[in-house]
Amino acid sequence: MHHFNQNTIANWDRFYKSNLIQSITGFKPACLIGTISETGQPNLAIFSSIVHLGSNPALIGYINRPLSAAPHTLANIQSTQVYTINHIKASFVNKAHQTSAKYEAHINEFTATGLTMQYMPGITTPFVAESAIQYALQLVEVVPIQHNHTFLVIGKITDIFLKEIEPDADGLISIDKAGSLACLGSDTYCCGNIIQRFQYAKPDRPVTSIL
Numbered sequence: 001m002h003h004f005n006q007n008t009i010a011n012w013d014r015f016y017k018s019n020l021i022q023s024i025t026g027f028k029p030a031c032l033i034g035t036i037s038e039t040g041q042p043n044l045a046i047f048s049s050i051v052h053l054g055s056n057p058a059l060i061g062y063i064n065r066p067l068s069a070a071p072h073t074l075a076n077i078q079s080t081q082v083y084t085i086n087h088i089k090a091s092f093v094n095k096a097h098q099t100s101a102k103y104e105a106h107i108n109e110f111t112a113t114g115l116t117m118q119y120m121p122g123i124t125t126p127f128v129a130e131s132a133i134q135y136a137l138q139l140v141e142v143v144p145i146q147h148n149h150t151f152l153v154i155g156k157i158t159d160i161f162l163k164e165i166e167p168d169a170d171g172l173i174s175i176d177k178a179g180s181l182a183c184l185g186s187d188t189y190c191c192g193n194i195i196q197r198f199q200y201a202k203p204d205r206p207v208t209s210i211l
């Protein structure tokens, strides 16, 4: 067994530590966040720290790194209040990964990486046309995390668009069928395969498969 204590962790090489700590939390959603500036400049960047915060209302959070590292998405969200989240498929994962490069504010990452902007009626922010699962959010709250100067950005889902897939009868979206990818750390991508579904767990009922 390997045991690493906090002294060992603190002394690791920066990139080794970053890879290990980013992967230890497990597989994360690989998504592209689309935004637009007040002057109409589109922006696209890949994010994986996306988390469900509640279903009623439908709240989704993500962590934005410090503004010095990742300035454009958060600035656009704060000025226009609207953003889109788009799942990533293997067919365009290379382009999606390239959006993590530090492009200048006047560069449109859709154009720079070869992804296609898609506008939906009544929504001012672009989606990624290549994505099979897309949703739009209205900003609710930006919570600064003082300990490391990151931000928890909370949005309410306003619109959902599903292509090539529909929800199961009980609402679950089997996102593996749409080819949605997960990621590990900030450079590794993988597929998900649903292997089991269970009934809501109750203390007085044995675990019951529903697949």
Ligand SMILES: Cc1cc2nc3c(=O)[nH]c(=O)nc-3n(C[C@H](O)[C@H](O)[C@H](O)COP(=O)(O)O)c2cc1C
Residues within 6 Å of the ligand: 030, 043, 044, 045, 046, 047, 048, 049, 050, 062, 063, 064, 065, 066, 069, 070, 071, 072, 073, 074, 097, 099, 100, 101, 102, 103, 183, 185, 186, 187, 188
């Ligand atoms: C797989 C992957 C996942 C990432 N996840 C996040 C994330 O959750 N939060 C974040 O702030 N940056 C994340 N990044 C880094 C951003 O994509 C990068 O900082 C980008 O340049 C931000 O662009 P912006 O300034 O246009 O917002 C991730 C990068 C990769 C490759």
